[in-house]
Amino acid sequence: MTSQTIHPVLGVGFGPANLSLAVALEERDRAGTAHFIERSTDFQWQREQLLSGADIQNNPFRDLAMPRNPASPYTFVKYLASQGSLTDYLHLNAKFPLRREYAGYLTWVADAFRKQVDYGRSAVGLSLVQGEDGGEVFRVETDDGGEYLGRTVSVGTGRSPRVPPAFQRSVGPRVFHSTRYLSSIERLGDRPPLRVVVVGASQSAIEIILDLLARPQVQQVVSVHRTIGFRLKDTSPYSRRVFLPEFVDYFHPLSNAKKRRLRDDLRSVNYAACDQDVIDRLAGAQREFELTGSERLLMKPFSEVVVSRSEGQGQRLILRDVNHLTEETLDADVVVLATGFRDFGSEQGDEPYHPLLEGIAHRLPLDEDGVPVVARDYSIELKSPADSPQPLRVYLNGLCEASHGMGDAGALAMLSVRATDIADSLQRDLLRDHEELVASGTSP
Ligand SMILES: Cc1cc2nc3c(=O)[nH]c(=O)nc-3n(C[C@H](O)[C@H](O)[C@H](O)COP(=O)(O)OP(=O)(O)OC[C@H]3O[C@@H](n4cnc5c(N)ncnc54)[C@H](O)[C@@H]3O)c2cc1C
Numbered sequence: 001m002t003s004q005t006i007h008p009v010l011g012v013g014f015g016p017a018n019l020s021l022a023v024a025l026e027e028r029d030r031a032g033t034a035h036f037i038e039r040s041t042d043f044q045w046q047r048e049q050l051l052s053g054a055d056i057q058n059n060p061f062r063d064l065a066m067p068r069n070p071a072s073p074y075t076f077v078k079y080l081a082s083q084g085s086l087t088d089y090l091h092l093n094a095k096f097p098l099r100r101e102y103a104g105y106l107t108w109v110a111d112a113f114r115k116q117v118d119y120g121r122s123a124v125g126l127s128l129v130q131g132e133d134g135g136e137v138f139r140v141e142t143d144d145g146g147e148y149l150g151r152t153v154s155v156g157t158g159r160s161p162r163v164p165p166a167f168q169r170s171v172g173p174r175v176f177h178s179t180r181y182l183s184s185i186e187r188l189g190d191r192p193p194l195r196v197v198v199v200g201a202s203q204s205a206i207e208i209i210l211d212l213l214a215r216p217q218v219q220q221v222v223s224v225h226r227t228i229g230f231r232l233k234d235t236s237p238y239s240r241r242v243f244l245p246e247f248v249d250y251f252h253p254l255s256n257a258k259k260r261r262l263r264d265d266l267r268s269v270n271y272a273a274c275d276q277d278v279i280d281r282l283a284g285a286q287r288e289f290e291l292t293g294s295e296r297l298l299m300k301p302f303s304e305v306v307v308s309r310s311e312g313q314g315q316r317l318i319l320r321d322v323n324h325l326t327e328e329t330l331d332a333d334v335v336v337l338a339t340g341f342r343d344f345g346s347e348q349g350d351e352p353y354h355p356l357l358e359g360i361a362h363r364l365p366l367d368e369d370g371v372p373v374v375a376r377d378y379s380i381e382l383k384s385p386a387d388s389p390q391p392l393r394v395y396l397n398g399l400c401e402a403s404h405g406m407g408d409a410g411a412l413a414m415l416s417v418r419a420t421d422i423a424d425s426l427q428r429d430l431l432r433d434h435e436e437l438v439a440s441g442t443s444p
Helices: 014-029 074-080 084-091 099-111 178-187 203-213 237-243 243-250 256-266 276-292 357-364 412-430 430-439
Strands: 004-013 034-038 117-118 123-130 136-142 147-155 176-177 194-199 219-223 297-300 303-311 314-321 326-332 334-337 379-381 395-396
Touching: 004 136, 014 303, 014 395, 014 412, 034 203, 074 084, 074 099, 074 326, 084 412, 136 256, 176 178, 176 276, 178 203, 178 334, 194 203, 194 326, 194 412, 203 219, 203 256, 219 303, 219 326, 237 243, 256 314, 276 297, 357 412
Parallel strands: 004 034, 004 147, 034 117, 147 395, 176 334, 194 219, 194 334, 219 297
Antiparallel strands: 123 136, 136 147, 303 314, 314 326, 379 395
16 A cells, blocks of 8 residues: 555656647646656657758647647747747748747647656556555556556557567667667767668658768668658548548447558558658659769668678668569668557557556456457556446557557647547546545545
């Protein structure tokens, strides 16, 4: 039994997803009910890919609050105005703001919630313990030996990087995922000449290739991908309906098989596809190299890496043509894995659930595929003993693509509506109970 503070809502991770939840709770005068733990030493958004010229890929007005409450003090417009840059921004007439500008907006909002966040603490375990009142509460353990207690937990950690099997034993300073791009490439210093292999055909892959080509120490960039090349993202407003709340209502009740079919069908809205502007920039650069006889950029389409082993300072890769099954060897100084993120589900390479849930795995209700059942309000109701007064819930904030559809793949456009759904659900029972406890003087 423990006498520590029990937070009504304990958030793990303080990226845009849980930040948006903090905004939604404050709007309901319930800011004090939530506390967050964040691994980074300060707020950051995609810091490792804050590349020069990169822009965001959603309407900036579908921000942390605007779709729910246009009068919120935490909208992108309010941020621009607070910086005295509203006119400058509007004058640009840009379709999408630079990633750097949007990161500035998110950081500005996060600053307002600083008191509710413990930065520099990484959650390493989640379990259930007995609270002072005898009921069960969640216990989150941190990497520095600390612990936090919560009546419910909102897991907003983002997904784990996907590392293809061939690279699983070679990840290190010279073989790294795109989520470690800037710090890793900068750590290598300006020692020329580097031959860098970029694996993948995603938006991240093409942005990283463009960034590498602007670095003088990079002698050659080799782009390895299984497809024919960089394909256009499906930006039709009809396909992009996946980013509307109505789509979540339509998708959530479907069977797993139908969800899988629909996700496959809509893949190019978000995966292995790129924006027109970066495709144009890369195709232009490639033509320039061809005209000048330069081999600075090499394309290896229809290829996958089947073996990666260290060879001296570098890496020796064996590539296989996915159609002809012919193999070739390629030596690299550095390999960047722009290979995306692991989904939660039962497909090959998926994780059945977030690794943090391992400690409560025995209490997770599973569906026919062995994957936890996530309700429309983004919560998993844990299996409880028969005499339990009320069921325990853990919320998955931004981790529900398999159950809720493409809009949940961390898309910024869905943040505020998802935060509304979660805050509504919390308010329905958990926070109401908390208020009763506070009124009766039995809770802080
Ligand atoms: C380069 C890049 C650009 C993108 N651009 C866009 C875009 O323009 N538009 C769009 O809609 N989507 C975009 N996305 C998708 C992206 O998922 C969202 O932008 C957004 O970051 C999702 O927010 P999140 O809070 O769910 O996850 P994250 O942003 O990943 O935040 C999760 C936070 O949790 C912390 N954390 C993780 N594990 C732990 C732990 N165990 N303990 C404590 N803290 C932890 C992390 O440090 C991080 O701060 C982009 C993704 C990438 C990789």
